[in-house]
Structure formats: structure tokens, C-alpha cells
Amino acid sequence: MPYFDAASSAPLHPVARQALLAALDEGWADPSRLYREGRRARLLLDAAREAAAEAVGCRPDELVFTPSGTRAVHDGIAGALAGRRRAGRHLIVSAVEHSSVLHAAATHEADGGTVAEVPVDRTGRVAPGAYAAALREAPGGVALACLQSANHEVGTLQPVAEAAEECAAADVPLLVDAAQSLGWGPTEGNWSLLIASAHKWGGPAGVGLLAVRKGVRFRTVQPADERESGRSPGFENLPAIVAAAASLRAVRAEAAAEAERLRGLVERIRARVPELVPDVEVVGDPERRLPHLVTFSCLYVDGEALLHELDRAEFSVSSGSSCTSSTLTPSHVLRAMGVLSEGNVRVSLPRGTADADVDRFLAALPGVVAGVRERLGAPKPAEAAPGPGPGPDPEPEPDLVVDSLGKRCPIPVIELAKVIGEVPVGGVVTVLADDEAARLDIPAWCEMRGQTYEGERPAERGVAYRVRRRA
Amino acid sequence: MPYFDAASSAPLHPVARQALLAALDEGWADPSRLYREGRRARLLLDAAREAAAEAVGCRPDELVFTPSGTRAVHDGIAGALAGRRRAGRHLIVSAVEHSSVLHAAATHEADGGTVAEVPVDRTGRVAPGAYAAALREAPGGVALACLQSANHEVGTLQPVAEAAEECAAADVPLLVDAAQSLGWGPTEGNWSLLIASAHKWGGPAGVGLLAVRKGVRFRTVQPADERESGRSPGFENLPAIVAAAASLRAVRAEAAAEAERLRGLVERIRARVPELVPDVEVVGDPERRLPHLVTFSCLYVDGEALLHELDRAEFSVSSGSSCTSSTLTPSHVLRAMGVLSEGNVRVSLPRGTADADVDRFLAALPGVVAGVRERLGAPKPAEAAPGPGPGPDPEPEPDLVVDSLGKRCPIPVIELAKVIGEVPVGGVVTVLADDEAARLDIPAWCEMRGQTYEGERPAERGVAYRVRRRA
Incomplete structure (x- = not known):
């Protein structure tokens, strides 16, 4: 059965499987122990860190393994914000970051910080200069900026190197979420922090990466723990870490x-x-x-x-x-x-x-x-084409109201499409809807269909969306 | 090579290995997806949760999987404290909890909360009534109490059921760290929260358990995440979770x-x-x-x-x-x-x-x-026996000072043992030492050797420990 959802989770790479099996036998002991089994585990951990750091493009002592990409994002953002507490409490993210980044931003906001979202164009890409503008317009000191390397939903690559330059000019660290791209290549540009997730490149679940460049202020907010430089508490998931590093090297070769x-x-x-x-x-x-x-x-x-x-x-x-x-x-x-x-x-x-x-x-x-x-009951392509439909009323109504309250998308759009031909060119169809998706899909339909979207206003129930027939 | 450190990390149980291998093939997809691979992963996750909940003695919807025992402790304590914020900010722990618990307590203290440590006797056991006393003596509202089921360093079982009763009487939830005991059996008593770690019972690394009984106030402090009831963010480490649950069942059977x-x-x-x-x-x-x-x-x-x-x-x-x-x-x-x-x-x-x-x-x-x-250069058992040694001075010194500054234990104790025979019965040896372990080991030596420990006082450098010869 064709599985076309690698961006959620990629099937395990054969090299990951082999490495995991080998490390189950060799790497189950505590790498902080001094006896034989512990030293063997430590060697495996060190080698995995070196391999992963090489693929990321950082020093091994800049990289720690986390239990997941999400935890890398949460711990990375919290640590960078805490480390830069004196510089300010403003956080800049793009509007299309992964939900883990946006949820970390929401936590920061709930904690009294401020957050700005950098907009994207219709392709999902942040405009050049957008981070510089967000930095200029910041309401106070900026602690951190975040930008994904590539969007996880639409695949658009982001101008990370440019954003990193803009941030460097303002002396603000840039955290890059490289979860979707790290298997394809290193992240260009002068980033300060980087996170990734092994199961996105064919590694096992249970392994994320967090790289923090030397010199970047970082203060762990987790309780103290001696593992992973104190940046990711908990017993190292060594077999999975070994498999993650081995498979990253393997997918990079291919x-x-x-x-x-x-x-x-x-x-x-x-x-x-x-x-x-x-x-x-x-x-x-x-x-x-x-x-x-x-x-x-x-x-x-x-x-x-x-x-x-x-x-x-x-x-x-x-x-x-x-x-x-x-x-x-x-x-x-x-x-x-x-x-x-x-x-x-x-x-x-x-x-x-x-x-x-x-x-x-x-x-x-x-x-x-x-x-x-x-x-x-969607309109057929012919039906949906503009022009008076075969309605019972030969006199087109100058204006129409479609009541789609309580109906989930795409029904409001379908009902709009069905009646647009019943108003004359220049006439207005008002759609009443309470499904949140209508806010996005009615304007998008207008754009696709060459109709004029005239905006929304609150209605007695739900929202009234006005669409003027253009052709 | 005999490995005698199961309390750090147990070698992988054969059932864990088999289950992990099977789940690598069947459980790599995202269990929140609706397609076939996702549904299969969801079934595995649900079955693992049921098996683990049965072993813990809770309902499946009370149990979430975390990336490690440490993260379960950190997230469990933080969540319980946050959920009980209105009840108070006092946290009670035993003095012999695992470092992850004590580190979480230190974080709570740094955040403005208060912490009390319940003492233990010479066997490492909390006395009956000790939690009741700590609850009575709390400086303010008590948010949470923590007690391990068994000590990880000396193996002593704790009176969890009694402590749970004492806590219940005060309407305070008790969190039990069952990391060392869960493989041997369920935790008795009316606990409110429970944590454990799979690699302690022969499961794989990368899996902890956090059980929160229905009705216990709990508020996740992590950024929002839809996985694991919002209590443990990040993509589920499903193969390891499946292996953890299967091996828990297996070790329980044996x-x-x-x-x-x-x-x-x-x-x-x-x-x-x-x-x-x-x-x-x-x-x-x-x-x-x-x-x-x-x-x-x-x-x-x-x-x-x-x-x-x-x-x-x-x-x-x-x-x-x-x-x-x-x-x-x-x-x-x-x-x-x-x-x-x-x-x-x-x-x-x-x-x-x-x-x-x-x-x-x-x-x-x-x-x-x-x-x-x-x-x-330790004293031989005969040498260390009390009685005037063959010293060069036939008149025993009434008092002696041993300068062990800059020397690491056990040297201060060795030097004390070597000279105790040089003072008369009733005479005093003062040991100057700056190794922190001396504070513990000099009194312990006195206890073992039947000498009288008279206490410590700050010295110009380090600490002066007074020992009076008794026999």
C-alpha cells in the first residue's frame, strides 16, 4: 500500500534498523558508568554525536540528543529565551512554523513574553527582509527569532541564510527548525540554534537533535540533570540515538x-x-x-x-x-x-x-x-461556471443570502458556488457561516473563480461573508 | 562479565527485544493518522497502554508514556504542582528520593515554592507518621508529597501505603516514584500519581510511565501538544513503548x-x-x-x-x-x-x-x-584496633590534631584511625578536613569503631571534626 506521508513519519531506513539491533546488544548500559558496559555505551554515544554533528554542520559539543523533535523545539526555545532574558522577552516566529514552535511561543506569551509572527506570501515563503522588519518593529528587546528551513505542509524552502544575516545584524540568535530538511542536506547560513527529528529522515522515533552554537546564551529551564550537557534530562535512548546517527549518514549519502x-x-x-x-x-x-x-x-x-x-x-x-x-x-x-x-x-x-x-x-x-x-452535492464544473443558472426565477435577484449556519466546510463554499449564477453581474451573495474554515475558503474560492471578495462582518449568528459577482 | 548494576539499567529482556523488532515493522507510523499505517500504530499504542495500566494498577486513560523516567518525574511533579497551585506551594519529599525528584524540587524552590525533606532512619526508611508530621508542620498549603516505593541505592522499601493514607487524610496527592519496584509488582496503597522507567525492568530506554489518577488536579506546564493526553509532548516512541509494555508483562510473570x-x-x-x-x-x-x-x-x-x-x-x-x-x-x-x-x-x-x-x-x-x-596506606585491622600504638612517644598526647586538608576521603578517616591509639582514653583527636565526605564518614567511623563523635566546627580552613577516644 503506497505510503505517501513521509513528512509525518518516514519508514525506518534499513541502516537504522541494523544499527538499532546492534546497539540493543552493545548500548543498553548507562554511558555515565565507568565499568566496561558503560564505557562501551559511552563510545557509541560519542560516535553518534560526532556523526550527527558532522551532518548538522556543528561541533559535537554543540549538539545534544533529545527524546523527540518536539522536545528539542520546546527545550531549545525555552532555553534560548531564558538565556537571553536580559536582552528582552520578544520572540519572532514565522506564521507557518510547525505547531510545536507556535505552541512554545504561546507558552512564552502566557508567561508574559511577546510574540510577533512574520507573514508569508501565497507560496508560504517569508519575504527577504521580513525578519529585519520584524526586528526593527519589535516592541522591546528581542530574545530569539525562529524560522523553519522548509515548510512541513507545502514544502516551500525558507530564506534561512538571509534571515540569519538579518538576525546577526541585530545580534539576535536564530533558531532553525530543520526537521523537514536535515535528511536532504545541512542548513545553510549562520544559524544559532537548530533542531531536527530522526523519524523524519528514516531514523527511529524517540530521537531529536538540538544544536546550540558556542557563544549563544542558553539556560536550561528543566530541572538539573547531568546527561546531555544538562540540556536534555533523562537516560539517553542510546540504541535509538545510534540508529538515528547511522541513518542520517546513510540518507545523506543517497x-x-x-x-x-x-x-x-x-x-x-x-x-x-x-x-x-x-x-x-x-x-x-x-x-x-x-x-x-x-x-x-x-x-x-x-x-x-x-x-x-x-x-x-x-x-x-x-x-x-x-x-x-x-x-x-x-x-x-x-x-x-x-x-x-x-x-x-x-x-x-x-x-x-x-x-x-x-x-x-x-x-x-x-x-x-x-x-x-x-x-x-458539489456543483459540477459546468454548473459552477458563472452565468445565470436554470433557476425557477427568470429575474435574477440583485442580492442573495445563503444560510450555511451549522454546516461544515466545504458546504458553505458549495452553496455559494451554486447560487452565484443566480445574481446578476455586480450583485452580491452573502454567506452566513459559522465554520472557521469559511473565513479562509470563501476568499480563496473568489480568488480561484475570479469573483470579488468584499470582506466579512459579524452576523447575529456566525459571520456574514460578502461576495460580489464579477463575471 | 557479570553485570551487577541492574538498578542503573537492566539488560534488555528477550521479550522486549522481540516486541521492539515487531513494532519497528508495524508501528513506525503516526498513531494520530487515520490511514491504515496510522490505525495500526494506534492499535499497538492502545494495547501497550492497556497492558502497562494493568501492571501499574490504573485505568488506561490515567496513564501516559513519557520519553524517560526522569521526564515522567519532571513533568509529573511540575504538572501536579501547577494543578494544585491554589492549594499551596509546599512540596514534601523524602530525603532519599532519586535525584530527578530532588532536582525537580530544587526547581520548584527556585521558582518561589517551598520544600520539606522527610528524614529517614539508618536503614533508609521513612518512619510511620513521618508524612503526617511533615503535613502538619507545613509552612503553608501543601501542593504535593513524593515518596519512592523503594530506595534505588540501598533497596529499602518505603511505607507507601501508610504515607498515602496520611496524605489522603490531609487531602494532598502523593506521587510515588516506582522506578525500582514496578518490575517486581504493583505499588500498594492509595497513591495519586506514579512514575516508572522501562529500562529499569528490562524494557528499552526511551520510555517512562506517568499515571495520574482521575480526580487528581493536574495542569501540564509544557507547551500544548495533542499527544498522550497533552501530558507528554512529542511523537510517540511507539516501538519502544510496545517493547516496554510487553516486557513489563513478561517480567511480572516471572x-x-x-x-x-x-x-x-x-x-x-x-x-x-x-x-x-x-x-x-x-x-x-x-x-x-x-x-x-x-x-x-x-x-x-x-x-x-x-x-x-x-x-x-x-x-x-x-x-x-x-x-x-x-x-x-x-x-x-x-x-x-x-x-x-x-x-x-x-x-x-x-x-x-x-x-x-x-x-x-x-x-x-x-x-x-x-x-x-x-x-x-589504610590501617590493618589489628593496627586500627584501639590501644596505645608503638609510637615514638611513650607519654600519650592528651590531644592530637590531624591535618587532612586537601586530602580526599577516605584519607582523613585513615589518618584518624592511625592516630586514635596515640591519645589516651578520654583524649581527643581533631581532624581538619575539607572534603565534604568527611562530614559523613568521620561520624560513621566513630559509630563503627565505638568512639565518641563530638561534632564539628568551622576551622580557619575546612572543618574541624572532634573525636574522643572511648576505649
Whole structure:
């Protein structure tokens, strides 16, 4: 069954498996002990640290292993903020960071700090100069700035080296979340802190990396612990650490060739999906992107139903914000980009994905989308085209109100699409909706359909979205 | 090579290894995903939680998996303190808790909270009524009390059920650190929170347990995260979790028989060591103890040298405070017990330890101890016996001062032992020392040797310890 969700968790690399097995036998003892088994464990730990540091591009004593990427983010941000307490309490993040970064920022805010979100363009990319502007406009001393190396939902690469320069000029450390990219290559630029997660590159679960450059102020907020330079408490998960380092080295050796191959498959998906499926928006930067990840959104489709049908067709993909799939709010990434969130599909190909599996996916997708749309009563491409529909009233209404209260997206957009032809050009359809996703998807629909979005206002219940028919 | 340090980390149980291998294939995907691989991972996670909860004696929805025992302690204590913020900011711990508990307490204190340490007797055991007294004497509202199920350094079982009753009467939750005992059986009594660590029972590294009974106030202080009920952020380390649960079940099935067998071996060590090695103190409760762990201290011996020589003789054991072996301060556990810390050896037998290995250890130990003593110039048992020595001065000095400044234990004690015979009965030897261990070991030596310890006072440099010759 083709698994196309490597960005959530990659299948274990064979080298990781081998290394894990070997280290289960050799590395179960406490590496802080002085007896034979402990010394052997210490040697394995030291070697793993050296290998990981080389791949990251830092000194071994700058890198610690954490229990996960999330813990690396939480501990890294908290430690950098605490270490820079005197410099200030302002934190700068991009609007499209991973939820673990945004949750750490929310904790900082709840604790009395301030947070600014740097916006992105429609491709999900932070503009050059955006970090410099955020630094200039900071309400007080800036403790830390964070920027991902590449977006986890749409694959867009971020201008890390430029942001690092802007931060360095302001003497502010930049923390880079390299979770999605570290398997493909080191992070360019003069970053100060870096985090990553082994199970994203084919290593085992249970291992994150936190690198803190020498000279960067850092104060652990965790209770004291002698392990991992005091920066990550708890007994080292040595077999997994050994497997993580070995597999990072292995995937790096294959990275250039595999990136080229997967890039070709992703290009095929990017080109073919809009041809095969009507009313689709492919999102993310078309050039500056991760090699293995592509995201698109389908109008008039419920993402969860789409995932379910794709799963029935034996394709495992993700939708919306990968870390909030259990909630009903639309992805904060797609929202920050201002693109359609409904019917969102993220395809992230694991290493070794076969061409034939991608072709099977492209063959299956149109039928799956059509099926979901049909069940939702979505307008057919012809119907949805503007122009007076075959309504019962020959005189078009100058204005219409659609009551979609209590209906979950994509229903409000479907109902809007069905009636837009019933008002004359220049007329207005007002959609009443209380599903949060409508805020994103109605303007996105207007953008895709060439209609004019005139904004929202609070209604007696929910929100009223005004759309003026342009053609 | 006999490995006798199971209390630090137990070798991986064969069932853990098998389960880990199986789960690497079946459980690498994200259990919060709805596609096939995710659902399979979720089933494994749910089954592991049920098995672990059954072994702990709680409901599955009361138990979360953490990345380590240490993180379970840190997150558990912080969450319980935060949840009970309105009840008060006082924390009660025993003086012999694991360093992770004491470090969490120190963090609480640094954050403005108060902490009380409940004392223990010479066996390391908390007295009945001690928690009730600490609750009565609390300076303000008590947020939380902590007590280990069994001590990790000396094996003494704690009266958890009684302490839980005392806490319940005061409406204060009790957190039990069951790290050393969970593999042997569930924790008795009406505890509120419980933590454990898989690599202590033969499970893999990378898995801790945190159980929080329904109704116990708990507020996660970590940044928000949807995993593990929001109580332990980060991608679940599923293969290790599966292995942890499977091995817990397996070791429990063998626990009764293996406990009886190891208890016999430990009894052999407890009985034989004082017969084979002069000037040894076996510590810990002789009856109410873990089945596999025994600790003794050897006068006139440097613990690190002893460990090194035992390692050369192919025995892996631990010394002093197992979690601060890299520091030079004596074990806080032995200090709280008021017993000798020098030449401290902890033997903790892993399951399956062969009788013959214990016999080999008993055969090797006397020569190893004698060798270390000889190199340190320790008094021979005959020399150390009281009575005027063959000193050059036939008139015994009424008082003597021994300058051991700058010398590390056991040298101050060795020098004291060498001169005690040079003062008359009723005379005083004053030892000047600046090694922190002297504070513990000089009184302990007096206790073992039947001399009178008269207390300490600050000296111009270091501390002056007064010992009056009694016989």
C-alpha cells in the first residue's frame, strides 16, 4: 500500500534498523558508568554525536540528543529565551512554523513574553527582509527569532541564510527548525540554534537533535540533570540515538540522487493533478521546495472524506495541518498563505517511492475526488461556471443570502458556488457561516473563480461573508 | 562479565527485544493518522497502554508514556504542582528520593515554592507518621508529597501505603516514584500519581510511565501538544513503548520466582561480605527490601578505586549515589541515612544472575578491597584496633590534631584511625578536613569503631571534626 506521508513519519531506513539491533546488544548500559558496559555505551554515544554533528554542520559539543523533535523545539526555545532574558522577552516566529514552535511561543506569551509572527506570501515563503522588519518593529528587546528551513505542509524552502544575516545584524540568535530538511542536506547560513527529528529522515522515533552554537546564551529551564550537557534530562535512548546517527549518514549519502528522482515524481504530480482534477489549486513555491513533498487543495471537497477515500484506495496521505488533524480548525499554514484549505492533500514521498505508485495515485485521484464531490452535492464544473443558472426565477435577484449556519466546510463554499449564477453581474451573495474554515475558503474560492471578495462582518449568528459577482 | 548494576539499567529482556523488532515493522507510523499505517500504530499504542495500566494498577486513560523516567518525574511533579497551585506551594519529599525528584524540587524552590525533606532512619526508611508530621508542620498549603516505593541505592522499601493514607487524610496527592519496584509488582496503597522507567525492568530506554489518577488536579506546564493526553509532548516512541509494555508483562510473570531466587543470592552477599572483608558496613533495611539489591560500604577505601578494581576483575557494580557518580559529593541517600559512604558498593542483580557469578564476586572482593586499602596506606585491622600504638612517644598526647586538608576521603578517616591509639582514653583527636565526605564518614567511623563523635566546627580552613577516644 503506497505510503505517501513521509513528512509525518518516514519508514525506518534499513541502516537504522541494523544499527538499532546492534546497539540493543552493545548500548543498553548507562554511558555515565565507568565499568566496561558503560564505557562501551559511552563510545557509541560519542560516535553518534560526532556523526550527527558532522551532518548538522556543528561541533559535537554543540549538539545534544533529545527524546523527540518536539522536545528539542520546546527545550531549545525555552532555553534560548531564558538565556537571553536580559536582552528582552520578544520572540519572532514565522506564521507557518510547525505547531510545536507556535505552541512554545504561546507558552512564552502566557508567561508574559511577546510574540510577533512574520507573514508569508501565497507560496508560504517569508519575504527577504521580513525578519529585519520584524526586528526593527519589535516592541522591546528581542530574545530569539525562529524560522523553519522548509515548510512541513507545502514544502516551500525558507530564506534561512538571509534571515540569519538579518538576525546577526541585530545580534539576535536564530533558531532553525530543520526537521523537514536535515535528511536532504545541512542548513545553510549562520544559524544559532537548530533542531531536527530522526523519524523524519528514516531514523527511529524517540530521537531529536538540538544544536546550540558556542557563544549563544542558553539556560536550561528543566530541572538539573547531568546527561546531555544538562540540556536534555533523562537516560539517553542510546540504541535509538545510534540508529538515528547511522541513518542520517546513510540518507545523506543517497540524498542527491534520491532528491533528483523524487523531484521528478513531485513535478509529475504538480503538473498532472490540475489537468486530471477540475477546481484544484496546487500550493507552495514551485521552485524553491523540498524534493519529495507536494500539496494541493480541491474545491468542494471535505479533506477528511478525501483522506478516507484515498485510504480505501490504498493511498496514505495527509491533509491540512499535519499536527492538528484531530481538530477541526483549518491549517494555520494554509491560512497564513491565504490559499484554499478545503480538500487539502499533502503528498510526501518516502525514499524509494516507485514511479508506478505515483502513476497509480494519479490514476485513482480523479475518481476519488469526483466521488466525494458527488456525495456532497458539489456543483459540477459546468454548473459552477458563472452565468445565470436554470433557476425557477427568470429575474435574477440583485442580492442573495445563503444560510450555511451549522454546516461544515466545504458546504458553505458549495452553496455559494451554486447560487452565484443566480445574481446578476455586480450583485452580491452573502454567506452566513459559522465554520472557521469559511473565513479562509470563501476568499480563496473568489480568488480561484475570479469573483470579488468584499470582506466579512459579524452576523447575529456566525459571520456574514460578502461576495460580489464579477463575471 | 557479570553485570551487577541492574538498578542503573537492566539488560534488555528477550521479550522486549522481540516486541521492539515487531513494532519497528508495524508501528513506525503516526498513531494520530487515520490511514491504515496510522490505525495500526494506534492499535499497538492502545494495547501497550492497556497492558502497562494493568501492571501499574490504573485505568488506561490515567496513564501516559513519557520519553524517560526522569521526564515522567519532571513533568509529573511540575504538572501536579501547577494543578494544585491554589492549594499551596509546599512540596514534601523524602530525603532519599532519586535525584530527578530532588532536582525537580530544587526547581520548584527556585521558582518561589517551598520544600520539606522527610528524614529517614539508618536503614533508609521513612518512619510511620513521618508524612503526617511533615503535613502538619507545613509552612503553608501543601501542593504535593513524593515518596519512592523503594530506595534505588540501598533497596529499602518505603511505607507507601501508610504515607498515602496520611496524605489522603490531609487531602494532598502523593506521587510515588516506582522506578525500582514496578518490575517486581504493583505499588500498594492509595497513591495519586506514579512514575516508572522501562529500562529499569528490562524494557528499552526511551520510555517512562506517568499515571495520574482521575480526580487528581493536574495542569501540564509544557507547551500544548495533542499527544498522550497533552501530558507528554512529542511523537510517540511507539516501538519502544510496545517493547516496554510487553516486557513489563513478561517480567511480572516471572517476578515471584525470580525475586525468591535473587533474594537468596542477596542474602548470601549480605551475610558473607562482613565475614570476608573486615571493616564493612552493610546498609539498608535487612527485611523490607528489594529482592535484587544490596549495598555495603568499606572503611578506608576510595569508592572510585574500588569500582575500577572490580571492573578489572570483571564485575560491573555501582557506587554512592547512582545518579551523581560523576560528582565528588557523597551520596545524598547515605548522608540522609547517616551511614558510611566511603568504599560504597551497590550490587543490583539482573534477572537470571547465576549463583556462580555471585560466588565469584564473593571470592574476588576480599582481595580487591585489601589491595585498594594497601595502596591507600589504610590501617590493618589489628593496627586500627584501639590501644596505645608503638609510637615514638611513650607519654600519650592528651590531644592530637590531624591535618587532612586537601586530602580526599577516605584519607582523613585513615589518618584518624592511625592516630586514635596515640591519645589516651578520654583524649581527643581533631581532624581538619575539607572534603565534604568527611562530614559523613568521620561520624560513621566513630559509630563503627565505638568512639565518641563530638561534632564539628568551622576551622580557619575546612572543618574541624572532634573525636574522643572511648576505649
